[in-house]
Amino acid sequence: MLVTEMLKLAPSAEQGKAxxxxxxxxxxxxxxxxxxxxxxxxxxxxxxxxxxxTDLRHxxxxxxxxxxxxxxxxxxxxKRDKNIKPVFRDLGAVAxxxxxxxxxxxxxxxxxxxxxxxxxxxxxxxxxxATSGATIRGQADxxxxxxxxxxxxxIDVPEPPQGPEPDEWLGVDLGIVNLATxxxxxxxxxxxxxxxxxxxxxxxxxxxxxxxKSAKRLLKARRRKESRFARNVNHVIxxxxxxxxxxxxxxxxxxxxxGIRDRVTxxxxxxxxxxxxxxxxxxxxxxxxxxxxxxxxxLVDPRNTSRTCHRCGHCDKRNRPNRDDFKCLGCGFxxxxxxxxxxNIGRRAVSHAADDxx
Numbered sequence: 001m002l003v004t005e006m007l008k009l010a011p012s013a014e015q016g017k018a019x020x021x022x023x024x025x026x027x028x029x030x031x032x033x034x035x036x037x038x039x040x041x042x043x044x045x046x047x048x049x050x051x052x053x054t055d056l057r058h059x060x061x062x063x064x065x066x067x068x069x070x071x072x073x074x075x076x077x078x079k080r081d082k083n084i085k086p087v088f089r090d091l092g093a094v095a096x097x098x099x100x101x102x103x104x105x106x107x108x109x110x111x112x113x114x115x116x117x118x119x120x121x122x123x124x125x126x127x128x129x130a131t132s133g134a135t136i137r138g139q140a141d142x143x144x145x146x147x148x149x150x151x152x153x154x155i156d157v158p159e160p161p162q163g164p165e166p167d168e169w170l171g172v173d174l175g176i177v178n179l180a181t182x183x184x185x186x187x188x189x190x191x192x193x194x195x196x197x198x199x200x201x202x203x204x205x206x207x208x209x210x211x212x213k214s215a216k217r218l219l220k221a222r223r224r225k226e227s228r229f230a231r232n233v234n235h236v237i238x239x240x241x242x243x244x245x246x247x248x249x250x251x252x253x254x255x256x257x258x259g260i261r262d263r264v265t266x267x268x269x270x271x272x273x274x275x276x277x278x279x280x281x282x283x284x285x286x287x288x289x290x291x292x293x294x295x296x297x298x299l300v301d302p303r304n305t306s307r308t309c310h311r312c313g314h315c316d317k318r319n320r321p322n323r324d325d326f327k328c329l330g331c332g333f334x335x336x337x338x339x340x341x342x343x344n345i346g347r348r349a350v351s352h353a354a355d356d357x358x
Contacts, residue, residue, distance in 0.1 A: 001159050001291050002137065008123040009109070009149040015120055018113040019149060020091065023142065025060045025114055026070050027088045032056060033074035038085040043078045045071055061114050065099045093152070097139040109151065111142070122151070160294040169253040169298065170245045171346025172286075173305070173338045174279045177323065180237050181338035182244065183346040188237045193230050193278075200226050230278055238285035245295045252290055253349030254283055255302035300348040309333055310343040 011019060033052050042048055049071050056067040073095065077086035100112040110119050141152040171183035179190040200222055207215040207222075245252045257279050290297045306326075308315040314330030321327060326337040 001157050001288060003155050003157055003288060005153055005155050006143070007151045007153050009151060010121045010123050011118070011149060015118050016149070018115055018118060019111070019142065020144065022066075022113040023091050023094050023144060025062060026066055026073075026094045027090055027092045029056045029060045029062055029067065029070040030073045030077075030086075030088045030092075032059070033071045034078060034086040034088070037074050037078045041082070043075045043082065045075045048075060063100065063112060065097070066112070069095050069097065069100075091144045093141045093143045095139055095141050096151075101140060103136060120149075157292060159291050162294060162296060166249060166251040166296065167350075168248075169251045169346040169349035170241070170248070171253045171342040171344065171349065172241060172255075173342040173345060174255055174257060174282065175338060178338050179233070179282065180241065181336075181342050182241060183339070183342040184244070185336070185339045186244075187336075187338060188240070190233075193233055196226055196229055231281065234278055234282040234285050238282060238289050241286055242289040242293050242295055245290065246293050251296040251298060251349065252286060253298050253300055253345045254286065255305070255345060256299040257283075257302060298349045300345055302345070305344040305348070306337055306341040308344055310340050310347070 033048060033056065036052050037043060037048050040048075040051065049068065052071060053067055056062055056070060057064065060067075062070065073088070074086060077088070096111065102110045104110055104119060107122050107124070108119050109122055110117050135156045137154045137156050140154075143150045143152055169183075173181045175181070176190055176194070178187045179193070181187040203222060204219060207219050241252060287297050304315050307317055307319050309319060309326075309328035309330060311333045312328060312331040314328055316329055319326060319328050320337050322337075324337055325334070326340045327334045
């Protein structure tokens with residue numbers, strides 16, 4: 001399985017200056033290449049290379065491969081929308097391939113700068129060095145964020161062999177109020193995430209009204225902080241779900257919610273919650289963590305899972321009088337609506353597994 005990991009670099013002060021100078025030169029070169037691409041209406045790397053390659057090397061002091069990577073960056077951005085001239089930040093990410101970046105074992109990396117190659121220690125914050133057989137693949141992106149250098153690196157992590165199909169599945173109902181509720185009844189609330197997003201929305205409105213440089217800087221910092229918080233919550237939830245499934249030797253059944261934002265309608269006050277709902281990120285985290293743990297994951301059709309009684313099978317819209325409660329009109333069963341839906345999701349995975357076996 002290919003996993004992208006942000007590896008933290010620990011350069012010396014002098015090495016840090018060299019990296020910053022290199023990033024500025026590469027992005028300035030990419031801006032120059034983008035200007036020429038926009039003027040000549042070409043996104044062809046070979047054609048653009050003939051126009052700007054020599055100038056980029058002489059004007060910005062780039063090596064041959066750095067100049068080529070800058071041209072490729074400009075072409076890729078221009079292809080996305082040929083009506084707009086791409087503009088890159090001074091310290092935007094810089095792509096390094098195998099010609100200008102090499103690994104010295106697992107804890108050091110050799111990176112080409114304007115003044116030559118430098119060897120920088122790597123600080124592993126994840127689990128990959130301890131993972132047997134994990135290898136680093138392809139190119140890496142050099143990123144400078146909040147005073148820290150990172151390498152966004154693709155790591156090939158071997159998946160453990162999948163065992164036989166489980167007899168039971170841990171159903172997981174995804175939502176906005178409760179981000180995830182499993183079929184054992186454990187709910188992972190989204191109250192904290194919603195509170196942060198609503199507080200930031202109010203702050204964002206005030207800062208946007210100001211429109212000053214400092215306000216825009218605060219907006220950017222606030223957006224990143226909110227994203228990191230929501231991402232961490234999804235990591236924690238996915239880790240707990242996969243851990244529970246592994247301990248109980250069950251699979252994980254998730255709702256297939258692709259396109260749900262186009263299918264459902266909500267009141268104006270709920271639109272922000274719907275469009276900021278990170279269900280896809282949570283599903284992605286569950287999927288890759290489950291693959292690494294050898295836990296199978298199955299996607300099921302979510303239709304009517306919240307309206308169907310898991311005891312008698314009676315399906316009626318009126319079974320769910322409000323968001324939190326489920327009251328079956330057929331057998332009289334009552335309980336938390338999300339828990340009932342999670343049980344139905346787990347059972348659908350069992351039926352799908354039986355259909356596949358047949």
